[in-house]
Amino acid sequence: MKKLDSKIPPGPIAEKWSKYRSTMPLVAPHNKLRMEVIVVGTGLAGASAAATLGELGYNVKCFTFHDSPRRAHSIAAQGGINAAKNYRNDGDSVFRLFYDTIKGGDYRAREANVHRLAEVSGNIIDQCVAQGVPFAREYGGLLDTRSFGGTQVQRTFYAAGQTGQQLLLGAYSALSRQISLGSVKMYNRHEMLDLVIIDGKARGIIARNLISGKLERHGAHAVVLATGGYGNVYYLSTNAMGSNVSAAWQVHRRGAYFANPCFCQIHPTCIPVSGDYQSKLTLMSESLRNDGRVWIPKNIEDVQAIRAGKLKPTDLGEDSRDYYLERIYPAFGNLVPRDVASRAAKYVTDEGRGVGSSGLAVYLDFSTNLMRYGRSVATSKNQDNASDSQIYQWGKEVIQNKYGNLFEMYEKITGEDPYKTPMRIYPAIHYTMGGLWVDYNLQTSIPGLFALGESNFSDHGANRLGASALMQGLADGYFVIPYTIGTYMADEIRTPKIDTSAKEFEQTEKEVEARINLLLNIKGNRSVESYHRELGVDIMWQYCGMARNEPGLLKARDLVRKLRDDFWKNVYVSGTADEYNPELEKALRVADFMELAELMIVDALTREESCGGHFREEYQEEGGETKRDDENFMYVAAWEFKGVGNEPELHKEELKYEEIKIAARNYK
Amino acid sequence: MAHDEISLTLKVWRQKGPNKSGNFETHSVKINTHMSFLEMLDVLNEQLIMQKKEPVAFEHDCREGICGSCSLVINGRPHGPMQGTTTCQLHMRHFQDGETIYIEPYRAKAFPVIKDLVVDRSAFDRIIQSGGYVSVNTGGVPDGNAIAIEMITAKRAFEAATCIGCGACVAACPNASAMLFTSAKVSQLSLLPQGRQEANQRVLNMVTQMDNEGFGLCSNVGACEAECPKGISLDNIAIMNREYIGASFISRRLANK
Amino acid sequence: MKWLVNFLTSSLGRKVIMSLTGLFLCTFLVVHMIGNLKLFADSDGHKFNEYAEFMATNPLIKTVSYGLYFFIILHAVQGLLIYASNRAAVGGGRRYAGKQVAPTEARAAARNMAMLGTLILAFLLLHMWQFWFKAKFGGLAVEGDLFNEVKIAFAEPWVVIVYLLGLVALAMHLLHGFQSAFQTLGLNHPKYTPLIKGLGWAYSILVPLGFATMPIYFYVMAFNG
Known part of the structure; x- marks a missing residue:
């Protein structure tokens, strides 16, 4: 068994990064000009990495399956980005952000990485402002911040409900600049289908030109993956339709370890499923919990009346409502971390008190704060005798300024006006904390292969705090990989340009071609979509979702294997390999999800504890809180691929907490 | 049901x-x-x-x-x-x-x-590449709060920046003009102090690129604004026109690039 | 001077030419209308003929009028060239089989500026042939009496109808063109743009209306004998 070396630099935690950064090997500018780097993915991590590596002088080739780098799913992040700026003077600090992230991650993240993340968080805000990212500002012209779950300070910077969009467009603009300067060559509509390894090092990729269908070989001294998470294994998630695990899965098949695959985040505030035709779920930003109060009716009779349409939620008085988050977690109230809020929603709906036609929804109600804001405006206008409707109107304007686009989005989808009636929300898969195992340099277990952003596992442990994904993606891309890639590249300065006619490229390309032909030639009777839905909705969400148990997981593993066998016998993929063929793209992705699903189940089975987003029903405290087993499971589970259907091999990276005292997570 | x-x-x-x-x-x-x-x-x-x-x-x-x-x-x-x-x-x-x-x-x-309903919108990328950015490298930038920006200006810049690059403006415009798209980026960056430094060359280069892509001219019909899913305002087009005239006649630049 | 060539050949520069020439023509229209109101000054047209004589002989006016002819041609030619560019940008032919169109301000006018402009140009040619050409190169019923020519022309019902249609086209063209010119020049402001739009509406209705009084008045006079 290979020992995992996380390459954490020595020294006190607050000095690790700065010291390491000053002593790590460098690549001289003239050498950078001769070296090539492939970056796959153009989300926050990929675009920022490609742009910054280009600025440094590397020859970057950047790949996206989208028609433009700007479409990456980072664009959909709504709420904000954390940074330990302490502009509010509310006691924030690098240490506090570090601590909150470790605690929020239920003590399953690597301390050194998280501290580095907190250290560079402030630089990200500065960088984005300099790029022209229009963050929200206060009347004095300085940056505004708001609260997010799992913290007691206001450190979340935002741009209305479109922070991800604004940050991504900032990174996209930096990338566009490098493209125009010639240091980045952009390959739009190219999907990476495999990794090429020469002498044990990542030396290139096989990519499919999605327009012509041709397979292309691209060589480089190093390959950087920033390909996002795998939430779409559940079919219904808040991920974009195209989000997939394929790049990460293919490198896993080639030897990169996959860490903590069972750590998936279920976001508490999504628009509930409305029917079986549904193709995806829509998130309602966590920032809404700043002003929205979560409740369900106290009495089951009211629940039934509401479901039957005989009673409106607004008819229920305060006494008949159960603001259960405020009741159970008075210290954090509606702003408990996502896993806690999601599970609480599950419990109350399991009790049969859920609303909506399916009973799988709870209310998110803005009326209290709307009226409070309205009264505050009335006071500031010296209108103490303003009518209720006037106060409502003023309050509505305040809410509109803060969350207008989210409210519109909700109304478009549901046809209900959330200013008048509370939103209906329910948890949904949103983010995956697990991902490719990386060391402190963000290098995977394959030398020369790096993984950034959501595609790696490193910073969020078993649960990610809100507004931290944007922070991590940009930290990795702007401020970590540009340094740490040097530790690898410094030893590669003598390596000539990678020859793509090498036999390894030829061999890998042949394997990809064979796989494509295999899929096209099955010519069975079921659509790719139907397999994906069955895998996600009927198996993974059912048995490996919000709550998991051993018999369910065992059953799920069996079901996944059967479904996978059936897929390879009976799927129908239309069209040919040498044309624009979205069905083929989808089939390749679903095929990889089928394999990943089994690994997730195996990981969930092996982790006999509950922590963060991973909730094993066998391991819970009184009252349904997670019950961690620090003695036996305080490790990162890094899985090695041993062939489809074979038992993967587990490598454990023990987690050592030197700075933070481990405790039960308590948000009460 | x-x-x-x-x-x-x-x-x-x-x-x-x-x-x-x-x-x-x-x-x-x-x-x-x-x-x-x-x-x-x-x-x-x-x-x-x-x-x-x-x-x-x-x-x-x-x-x-x-x-x-x-x-x-x-x-x-x-x-x-x-x-x-x-x-x-x-x-x-x-x-x-x-x-x-x-x-x-x-x-x-x-x-x-x-193919079918899929069109190639890469012209938009090339317009951004011609100048839709602020030329700063990563690192070495001032603190985020070093420059205060009036709230109303930040809001205008934000509203322009909400463009999703879908191309509906071009599809709706009877002239297939890309003015709304291009102007949204031009005005976002020209409104902000960070983008002001290269505002002149930006607008000249982006308009040149827009013309080279073969988009039509703006007749101020307003169909773009009416169809824009993000409600990007025609004001941005006026701002771009103003910037362009200024960059052509007032700035000391003699030629593009 | 490369910068100026760049400007004038760019899409924005070409539109700026349209807007500046258009606004110049707008001022001309006001002057022309006010001057022509002299038609109503007396019943024998003495004052009007005096005015016409002044306009045709004053050296300053003559110089300006050459500028005017140039701007009319520039506005028309540039407009037609822009129309051709725009057709090419759309890809030519019929664009969408679906029939709905976005609701926008002054939709019919804004979408048909080239067509309206062409109609106005045709009308203008007729108008100039009837009065300007004859006055300059001979052919008036009574030499030196333009007032008499107006009386004769507007006694014909078809002339009156053509003039009124021409003025409707002009009104529509102005309805969009007036405020559009300001937008093209980048003169946009939350406080003043509504004023410009209001002024544009008033202008586009009042000026053509002012012109319309003339054929109608003379037709009614002729009709009543």
């Missing part, structure tokens, strides 16, 4: 490739009114696949109105009949039982059709 079911006749544009001629194909679907427009197309494609026919190619990704991938001209209007709505957010409750719906790709010389 029977009253939520409706039947529709779809006239869908099919085209094999960029230089092939295309035609309308007629299909009927039975769908639920709670579906989104794209979910309705999913239903159609599932039908086609079951009949071993080729599914309709259309672009989509986030399905929550922010990535800008989805397009389509529905009954003559980009993103369909609802204002401020992308196709993926358009729900079928806005259509009547028995209705016939025309579904076409965006049509503009600068947006060639790739």
